Amino acid sequence: MNELLPFLGYCALMSGTPGPNNMMLVASGAHHGYRRTLPTIFGMNVGNAVQTFITCLGLGALFVAWPLLHSALRLAGTLYLLVLAWRLAGSPAATDRPPQRVSFTEAALMQAVNPKSWVRAVTIASVFMPPGWSVPAGALFVSAVGAVIGFPCVSMWALFGVGIGRWLSSPARRRVFNAIMAASLALLAVLLLN
Structure with missing residues:
Protein backbone atom coordinates (compact mmCIF):
# COMPACT_ATOMS: atom_id res chain seq x y z
CA MET A 1 0.00 0.00 0.00
CA ASN A 2 2.90 2.37 0.72
CA GLU A 3 4.09 1.90 -2.87
CA LEU A 4 0.61 1.92 -4.42
CA LEU A 5 -0.61 5.26 -3.00
CA PRO A 6 2.19 7.38 -4.54
CA PHE A 7 1.60 5.60 -7.86
CA LEU A 8 -2.14 6.32 -7.73
CA GLY A 9 -1.41 9.95 -6.89
CA TYR A 10 1.04 10.24 -9.76
CA CYS A 11 -1.46 8.77 -12.24
CA ALA A 12 -4.20 11.14 -11.02
CA LEU A 13 -1.87 14.13 -11.22
CA MET A 14 -0.63 13.33 -14.73
CA SER A 15 -4.14 12.57 -16.01
CA GLY A 16 -5.80 15.51 -14.29
CA THR A 17 -3.41 18.35 -15.09
CA PRO A 18 -3.60 20.45 -18.27
CA GLY A 19 -2.04 18.93 -21.34
CA PRO A 20 -2.79 18.26 -24.99
CA ASN A 21 -5.25 15.45 -24.22
CA ASN A 22 -7.24 17.49 -21.74
CA MET A 23 -7.39 20.58 -23.95
CA MET A 24 -8.83 18.43 -26.73
CA LEU A 25 -11.35 16.92 -24.33
CA VAL A 26 -12.58 20.33 -23.18
CA ALA A 27 -13.14 21.33 -26.80
CA SER A 28 -14.78 18.02 -27.69
CA GLY A 29 -17.04 18.10 -24.64
CA ALA A 30 -18.06 21.67 -25.44
CA HIS A 31 -18.90 20.93 -29.06
CA HIS A 32 -20.07 17.32 -29.03
CA GLY A 33 -21.17 16.52 -25.47
CA TYR A 34 -19.83 13.90 -23.09
CA ARG A 35 -21.38 10.83 -24.69
CA ARG A 36 -19.97 11.63 -28.14
CA THR A 37 -16.57 12.39 -26.55
CA LEU A 38 -16.35 8.95 -24.90
CA PRO A 39 -14.58 7.31 -27.88
CA THR A 40 -11.87 9.98 -27.62
CA ILE A 41 -11.56 9.38 -23.86
CA PHE A 42 -11.35 5.61 -24.32
CA GLY A 43 -8.83 6.05 -27.14
CA MET A 44 -6.60 8.21 -24.95
CA ASN A 45 -6.77 5.72 -22.09
CA VAL A 46 -6.08 2.71 -24.31
CA GLY A 47 -3.24 4.55 -26.05
CA ASN A 48 -1.71 5.50 -22.68
CA ALA A 49 -2.07 1.95 -21.37
CA VAL A 50 -0.41 0.41 -24.44
CA GLN A 51 2.33 3.06 -24.37
CA THR A 52 2.98 2.43 -20.67
CA PHE A 53 3.01 -1.34 -21.16
CA ILE A 54 5.49 -1.17 -24.06
CA THR A 55 7.65 1.35 -22.20
CA CYS A 56 7.73 -0.86 -19.12
CA LEU A 57 8.85 -3.74 -21.34
CA GLY A 58 11.90 -1.74 -22.36
CA LEU A 59 11.14 0.98 -24.89
CA GLY A 60 12.18 3.62 -22.36
CA ALA A 61 15.73 2.21 -22.51
CA LEU A 62 15.86 3.17 -26.20
CA PHE A 63 15.31 6.80 -25.27
CA VAL A 64 18.17 6.66 -22.81
CA ALA A 65 20.46 4.95 -25.33
CA TRP A 66 19.43 7.19 -28.26
CA PRO A 67 18.41 10.64 -27.03
CA LEU A 68 18.06 11.75 -30.66
CA LEU A 69 15.12 9.36 -31.02
CA HIS A 70 13.41 11.08 -28.10
CA SER A 71 14.11 14.51 -29.61
CA ALA A 72 12.68 13.41 -32.97
CA LEU A 73 9.58 12.07 -31.24
CA ARG A 74 9.19 15.32 -29.32
CA LEU A 75 9.40 17.32 -32.55
CA ALA A 76 6.86 15.04 -34.25
CA GLY A 77 4.57 15.43 -31.25
CA THR A 78 4.85 19.19 -31.35
CA LEU A 79 4.03 19.28 -35.06
CA TYR A 80 1.04 16.96 -34.56
CA LEU A 81 -0.30 19.10 -31.73
CA LEU A 82 0.04 22.19 -33.91
CA VAL A 83 -1.98 20.40 -36.63
CA LEU A 84 -4.65 19.59 -34.04
CA ALA A 85 -4.67 23.24 -32.91
CA TRP A 86 -5.13 24.36 -36.52
CA ARG A 87 -7.93 21.82 -36.96
CA LEU A 88 -9.60 23.06 -33.79
CA ALA A 89 -9.37 26.68 -34.84
CA GLY A 90 -11.10 25.73 -38.07
CA SER A 91 -10.68 27.16 -41.50
CA PRO A 92 -11.77 30.79 -41.98
CA ALA A 93 -14.82 29.71 -43.99
CA ALA A 94 -15.98 27.11 -41.50
CA THR A 95 -15.53 28.71 -38.08
CA ASP A 96 -19.24 28.43 -37.28
CA ARG A 97 -19.20 24.64 -37.51
CA PRO A 98 -17.93 22.62 -34.57
CA PRO A 99 -14.52 21.01 -35.08
CA GLN A 100 -14.40 17.39 -36.16
CA ARG A 101 -14.35 14.90 -33.30
CA VAL A 102 -11.11 13.06 -32.58
CA SER A 103 -11.81 9.36 -33.12
CA PHE A 104 -10.86 6.49 -30.82
CA THR A 105 -8.02 5.51 -33.15
CA GLU A 106 -6.73 9.06 -33.55
CA ALA A 107 -6.77 9.58 -29.78
CA ALA A 108 -4.97 6.28 -29.15
CA LEU A 109 -2.32 6.96 -31.80
CA MET A 110 -1.84 10.53 -30.60
CA GLN A 111 -0.24 9.18 -27.43
CA ALA A 112 2.74 8.03 -29.50
CA VAL A 113 3.59 11.66 -30.27
CA ASN A 114 2.34 13.26 -27.05
CA PRO A 115 5.41 14.30 -25.01
CA LYS A 116 3.43 14.41 -21.74
CA SER A 117 2.32 10.80 -22.30
CA TRP A 118 5.92 9.72 -22.85
CA VAL A 119 7.06 11.44 -19.67
CA ARG A 120 4.27 9.64 -17.82
CA ALA A 121 5.11 6.24 -19.32
CA VAL A 122 8.86 6.52 -18.76
CA THR A 123 8.35 7.69 -15.16
CA ILE A 124 5.99 4.82 -14.43
CA ALA A 125 8.44 2.35 -15.97
CA SER A 126 11.40 3.69 -14.04
CA VAL A 127 9.80 4.51 -10.69
CA PHE A 128 6.58 2.57 -10.14
CA MET A 129 7.12 -0.95 -11.51
CA PRO A 130 6.20 -3.38 -8.69
CA PRO A 131 9.33 -4.97 -7.20
CA GLY A 132 9.41 -8.74 -7.19
CA TRP A 133 6.95 -9.10 -10.08
CA SER A 134 7.83 -10.38 -13.52
CA VAL A 135 8.30 -7.55 -16.02
CA PRO A 136 5.20 -8.45 -18.10
CA ALA A 137 2.98 -8.81 -15.01
CA GLY A 138 4.23 -5.55 -13.51
CA ALA A 139 3.83 -3.76 -16.85
CA LEU A 140 0.28 -5.04 -17.22
CA PHE A 141 -0.58 -4.02 -13.65
CA VAL A 142 0.72 -0.45 -13.85
CA SER A 143 -0.82 0.02 -17.31
CA ALA A 144 -4.24 -1.18 -16.16
CA PHE A 160 -16.00 20.86 -17.95
CA GLY A 161 -16.24 21.31 -21.71
CA VAL A 162 -19.88 20.21 -21.63
CA GLY A 163 -20.58 22.92 -19.04
CA ILE A 164 -18.88 25.52 -21.19
CA GLY A 165 -20.72 24.22 -24.25
CA ARG A 166 -23.98 25.67 -23.02
CA TRP A 167 -22.38 29.12 -23.16
CA LEU A 168 -21.24 28.50 -26.74
CA SER A 169 -24.67 28.75 -28.32
CA SER A 170 -23.73 31.79 -30.41
CA PRO A 171 -21.31 31.46 -33.35
CA ALA A 172 -19.26 34.42 -32.11
CA ARG A 173 -18.68 32.83 -28.71
CA ARG A 174 -17.86 29.49 -30.38
CA ARG A 175 -15.24 31.20 -32.59
CA VAL A 176 -13.63 32.84 -29.54
CA PHE A 177 -13.65 29.55 -27.61
CA ASN A 178 -12.13 27.63 -30.54
CA ALA A 179 -9.44 30.28 -30.92
CA ILE A 180 -8.60 30.17 -27.19
CA MET A 181 -8.49 26.37 -27.11
CA ALA A 182 -6.42 26.21 -30.31
CA ALA A 183 -3.98 28.81 -28.96
CA SER A 184 -3.74 26.90 -25.66
CA LEU A 185 -2.99 23.66 -27.50
CA ALA A 186 -0.39 25.39 -29.70
CA LEU A 187 1.23 26.97 -26.63
CA LEU A 188 1.36 23.60 -24.86
CA ALA A 189 2.94 22.09 -27.97
CA VAL A 190 5.67 24.73 -28.04
CA LEU A 191 6.29 24.48 -24.27
CA LEU A 192 6.58 20.70 -24.48
CA LEU A 193 9.24 21.14 -27.15
CA ASN A 194 11.59 22.82 -24.66
Missing part, protein backbone atom coordinates in the same frame (compact mmCIF):
# COMPACT_ATOMS: atom_id res chain seq x y z
CA VAL A 145 -4.18 0.87 -12.95
CA GLY A 146 -3.09 3.96 -14.89
CA ALA A 147 -6.03 3.55 -17.27
CA VAL A 148 -8.52 3.04 -14.44
CA ILE A 149 -7.27 6.13 -12.58
CA GLY A 150 -7.01 8.16 -15.78
CA PHE A 151 -10.60 7.64 -16.94
CA PRO A 152 -12.38 9.75 -14.27
CA CYS A 153 -9.62 12.38 -14.32
CA VAL A 154 -9.85 13.03 -18.05
CA SER A 155 -13.64 12.70 -17.96
CA MET A 156 -13.73 15.75 -15.70
CA TRP A 157 -12.12 17.81 -18.47
CA ALA A 158 -14.71 16.64 -21.00
CA LEU A 159 -17.50 17.41 -18.51
